Amino acid sequence: MTRRPKVPGRSTIIDVAEEADVSRQTVSRVVANHPRVAPETRLRVKDAIEKLAYRPNRMARALVTRMSLTFGFATVDMQDLHFGDTCAGMQAAAREHGYYLVVTELDTNDNGGMGTLETLLTLGVDGVAIFPSLLDDKTLEQFAATSGCPVVVIGRESKIPNIVSIAMDETAAAELVVDHLVEGGKKRIGVLMNEMFPEVVHGRYVALQRAIEHHTGVESPPVEAGHPKIDEGRTAARVLLEKNPDIDAVVAFNDIMAMGTLLACGDLGLRVPRDIAVVGYDGIPFGAVANPPLTTIVQDSIGMADAAFMALLTCLKDGSPPDGEVLLWQPELLVRASTGLASPRT
Amino acid sequence: MTRRPKVPGRSTIIDVAEEADVSRQTVSRVVANHPRVAPETRLRVKDAIEKLAYRPNRMARALVTRMSLTFGFATVDMQDLHFGDTCAGMQAAAREHGYYLVVTELDTNDNGGMGTLETLLTLGVDGVAIFPSLLDDKTLEQFAATSGCPVVVIGRESKIPNIVSIAMDETAAAELVVDHLVEGGKKRIGVLMNEMFPEVVHGRYVALQRAIEHHTGVESPPVEAGHPKIDEGRTAARVLLEKNPDIDAVVAFNDIMAMGTLLACGDLGLRVPRDIAVVGYDGIPFGAVANPPLTTIVQDSIGMADAAFMALLTCLKDGSPPDGEVLLWQPELLVRASTGLASPRT
DNA sequence: CATTGTAGAGTGAACGTTCACATGGTGTCA
DNA sequence: TGACACCATGTGAACGTTCACTCTACAATG
Structure with a gap:
């Protein structure tokens, strides 16, 4: 009775040891399912563990095992x-x-x-x-x-x-997207990027730029950036579309921004996909419920x-x-x- | 040089103490921003911390402080x-x-x-x-x-x-929803529940049932349950609507299932909100982009x-x-x- | 019977930290 | 000058575990 549980309700391996009348190490062995424990002892320890609702302290364990x-x-x-x-x-x-x-x-x-x-x-x-x-x-x-x-x-x-x-593989993804758009007869592809995650965005942007140049000959496609939220995507997309009325396809950084783009198209009276195609990235479930459902790059x-x-x-x-x-x-x-x-x- | 850092790269308070030529406790005091440390010593310790990229071990700390x-x-x-x-x-x-x-x-x-x-x-x-x-x-x-x-x-x-x-407050929420629907002229309200979270669902269902009874006199409204995913919601909603063709409003457990319901309405040629109204819970951002945008219960x-x-x-x-x-x-x-x-x- | 092996159980030390207390030095005041 | 306060710093113990040992009892072996 010398121990004082400062945190009531949380019992230690020593409490269990005392309860089962064995040493700490024996309790430790039972917890770790070590074979060298007499069946009868094991049972007694398990009962004590149950009775005291003992949960090994992962921090103490980590301290010694590193x-x-x-x-x-x-x-x-x-x-x-x-x-x-x-x-x-x-x-x-x-x-x-x-x-x-x-x-x-x-x-x-x-x-x-x-x-x-x-x-x-x-x-x-x-x-x-x-x-x-x-x-x-x-x-x-x-x-x-x-x-x-x-x-x-x-x-x-x-x-x-x-x-x-x-x-x-951003290069492969960009190739898939742009090839699909061009095959569908689109010629003037705009890009809607994310103003966050500069490192990620950079890779995706460069890949898209290259694929667009490769497929359409356009060297620097129209681009706009916004926050990766629906509303901000909508705003940025509107800017993109107003600045570049000839755009017939938008590739958005992700599905969220693509959904913002869909709204922006609605705002401007553009019909998707007849007037303009929209593609996103990520394949989030909501893309399937968008109006119209969103073409998107899926990754595993x-x-x-x-x-x-x-x-x-x-x-x-x-x-x-x-x-x-x-x-x-x-x-x-x-x-x-x-x-x-x-x-x-x- | 008696210490052996078994995990290379992770240094301890003692490493820092040796580096700065002080005791553990002094390092501890510097880390805790304790006032009783000579400015010059504090500086030396801080340099050592920086040099060794020392990060206090939260587990060891938690062990003693509980x-x-x-x-x-x-x-x-x-x-x-x-x-x-x-x-x-x-x-x-x-x-x-x-x-x-x-x-x-x-x-x-x-x-x-x-x-x-x-x-x-x-x-x-x-x-x-x-x-x-x-x-x-x-x-x-x-x-x-x-x-x-x-x-x-x-x-x-x-x-x-x-x-x-x-x-x-589920009762208040149910009251808001049903009152709104009834004021909008809806009479026959169906409920689409979640087959998971029985405890939560129960509360919401009972509240809705009471509100519906109170406002429309119907004692047990038509109800169906499904998994809280868009597709599963769609399926369950379709069952609900096919079983009860007279339904003119659906209250779904959450926005996800409500979006599934929107799809189901589309499947059955029902126009929202003219033929049927749909309400969700949660106020997730995608609700605003649904077609049509979703009425929903918002909580703080x-x-x-x-x-x-x-x-x-x-x-x-x-x-x-x-x-x-x-x-x-x-x-x-x-x-x-x-x-x-x-x-x-x- | 002495020796060896082994199953079962226990003990001290260590993990990295903080707490409570101890120590030594300096300054202040009567 | 002595008494005391106080500041800066150090020390032993403890937190709850596991590791590497050690110890005891008893069975097996020659």
């Missing part, structure tokens, strides 16, 4: 369905392997998200996945170098030392999430930090009504 | 935008008060979510918010009793010992999130467990085209 069996997942906007897919995928993969995923939203006001990442590390995670990051390559590289754990960045193609990058979020998890796990097992590997995923074009009739594709 | 400054937020579906709002709100509130929010998705296959909650506790969180929970009141009560930390349940009106409940997610956070914090400060308090929030009706013209409201 492994928390926990990964961190940091995203800029938890409400973005696109990230949600990947997050769910990672969570599933983690669970399957006995890991726990701690999800957090990056506070971009706190040093561009770095503050949140630092806090994530202090939590003792064994690895970190970031999707996407607003930080530039150099900052990320330095973060990874001093983090003391493997780091994976999703959604950005750039090759960064100490980091595994997992991204969609679950596959990418799995790969992200396995990359972290592999680095941990090997004990070697990532070395700037880039895993590229092939996109698919999901053709719906916003770009007219489906065109035959190989 | 406070992790961390709350857990558990949700059934992270992709549900409605939960996302609340989650973001809690995260903001947490940050403001120096707390960190660990977000996790409940694995309903693992003992109905209880497994995930247990793991959350082993992480050492100081409090838990659940939104929503699939667990029944009794299980929740027992969980809270043995958790050793305050527990808040969001989105359910039930009064549970040891728990603070934060919920929307941020306010509820703040309240949830403050409830946890207060319990912690007072050291008293929650005692079955229920905080009720007033809903608002956001009238859009899916129910016809806006009717004047007080």
Whole structure:
């Protein structure tokens, strides 16, 4: 009766040991399912655990084992369905392997998200996945170098030392989109980009620009940027369309902005897809309910999430930090009504 | 040089102490911004921290202080935008008060979510918010009793010992919806419920049933249930409408299912709102882009999130467990085209 | 019978931190 | 000059675990 449970209701391994009249270590063995415990003892310990509602303290355990069996997942906007897919995928993969995923939203006001990442590390995670990051390559590289754990960045193609990058092949995606539009008879393609995530946007923009030049000969397509929300997308799209009345197709950074574009078209009396085609990226479920349903670039979020998890796990097992590997995923074009009739594709 | 950093790159308070030639405690004081440190020493320590990229180990700290400054937020579906709002709100509130929010998705296959909650506790969180929970009141009560930390349940009106409940006033919401429909001339109201979250659904259903009876005299309105996804909502809505051809209004459990209902109406050649009105709950942004834009019940997610956070914090400060308090929030009706013209409201 | 092996259980130390207290030095005031 | 206060800093213990040992009892072996 010498112990004083400062936090009532939370019992420790010693409480259980006393209750079952064994040592800490024996309780520890029972919890870990260690074979060298007499069946009768095991039963007594299990009863004590049940009786005291004992839950092992993961922090104390992590302190001595130097492994928390926990990964961190940091995203800029938890409400973005696109990230949600990947997050769910990672969570599933983690669970399957006995890991726990701690999800957090990056506070971009706190040093561009770095503050949140630092806090994530202090939590003792064994690895970190970031999707996407607003930080530039150099900052990320330095973060990874001093983090003391493997780091994976999703959604950005750039090759960064100490980091595994997992991204969609933007060149292939742009090719799919532009080829589809041109085959559908569109000639003057406008681009609606995202004013956030400069690193991600840059890759996507450059890829689109190249594909457009390749397919239509136009060197710098009309472009406008806005916040990745429906209303802001609508506003930006209206500007784009008013500045460039000859546009007959808009490629938007994501489905959200594409839906804003649909509204903007309505505002200006343009009919989709007859007067103008609209394409988005991500393949969020709402795209199917848009008016008209949205043609979009789909990526295998679950596959990418799995790969992200396995990359972290592999680095941990090997004990070697990532070395700037880039895993590229092939996109698919999901053709719906916003770009007219489906065109035959190989 | 006696220390061996088993995890290279992660340095401890002792490394910093040696580097700055002071004791652990002095480093600790600098980190905690304690006033009693000589300016010159403080500087030296800060340099050492910077140089070694030292990050205090939150787990070790929590072990001795018995406070992790961390709350857990558990949700059934992270992709549900409605939960996302609340989650973001809690995260903001947490940050403001120096707390960190660990977000996790409940694995309903693992003992109905209880497994995930247990793991959350082993992480050492100081409090838990659940939104929503699939667990029944009794299980929740027992969980809270043995958790050793305050527990808040969001989105359910039930009064549970040891728990603070934060919920929307379902009776008021149902009244708003039904009154609006009836004022718009609708007479035969169907209900589309969610086959998940039985506890939440029950409250909402009963409230709607009462309001419908009160306003139209119909005792048990036609009802169908489905999964809270667009496609499943569409299917269930179609069944509802085919079984009850005289329905002139559908109240759906949430906006997602309401959007499914819009599609079902399209399938059956019904025009919204002329032939049939549709109402949802939650006020997700996509509702505004639906065709037609969706009338919906809006709740103050941020306010509820703040309240949830403050409830946890207060319990912690007072050291008293929650005692079955229920905080009720007033809903608002956001009238859009899916129910016809806006009717004047007080 | 002495030796060896082994199953079952226990013990001290360590993980990285903070708390409560101790220490030594400097300044102030009677 | 002594008494005291106070400032800057250091030390041992503790938080709840697990690891690497050690210990005891008993069975098997020669």
